[in-house]
Amino acid sequence: MFNQKKAEEAVYQLLLALGEDPEREGLVETPKRVAKMYQEMFAGLNEEPKEQFTAFFTEAHEEIVLVKDIPFYSMCEHHLIPFYGSAHVAYLPSQGRITGLSKLARAVEVASKRPQLQERLTEQVASALDEALNPQGVLVMVEAEHLCMSMRGIKKPGSKTVTLAAKGIFEKEFQKRQEALSLMRQ
Missing domain, CATH: 3.30.1130.10 (GTP cyclohydrolase I, C-terminal domain/NADPH-dependent 7-cyano-7-deazaguanine reductase, N-terminal domain)
Structure with a gap:
């Protein structure tokens, strides 16, 4: 089952690992958007x-x-x-x-x-x-x-x-x- 919160945290951590600031204006919503995208892209895991x-x-x-x-x-x-x-x-x-x-x-x-x-x-x-x-x-x-x-x-x-x-x-x-x-x- 997809875990939105964990996916957002993982993207946040990835941005940090890349040397980015996940809190800067262009990236603040990125963890949420990417997590939502992956939920859609991996919807076949449930069927x-x-x-x-x-x-x-x-x-x-x-x-x-x-x-x-x-x-x-x-x-x-x-x-x-x-x-x-x-x-x-x-x-x-x-x-x-x-x-x-x-x-x-x-x-x-x-x-x-x-x-x-x-x-x-x-x-x-x-x-x-x-x-x-x-x-x-x-x-x-x-x-x-x-x-x-x-x-x-x-x-x-x-x-x-x-x-x-x-x-x-x-x-x-x-x-x-x-x-x-x-x-x-x-």
Whole structure:
């Protein structure tokens, strides 16, 4: 559970450690603002991606369902610096069992709102959809720019990291996997 007071105290102490005066005019409210921001950015710690799949329907549809270009923002757990990009989430229904399209975006949102690794985020979304829907297959691709690589360290702005997670038919059948990847890249 988020502790606003402790978060504010931590930011106050960080400003002191940086050699700043947390009591000066421009910084007086900063601990409160930063704590509130982190509460919003880490809201996914209170939910699980699988919990987002609350609506299921039966439809005579046994072809790929894909929601692509789902924007997200997350925080690298190694540096607490943002990474951001797009997720593409595909599944192949089984026995006509489908879910609401917004649920795919909600699962990405929840998984991204926590200290995170891109590889884990990709796997969490794929596993959540696979467990909730039991489809023939799931394929999730995440493309992101990591500010820990862009603004510090190697300093390579614009570089993107791509991660994939495949379940079921997309893990086992190359042709189906290629079909989904082709749709994601269009």
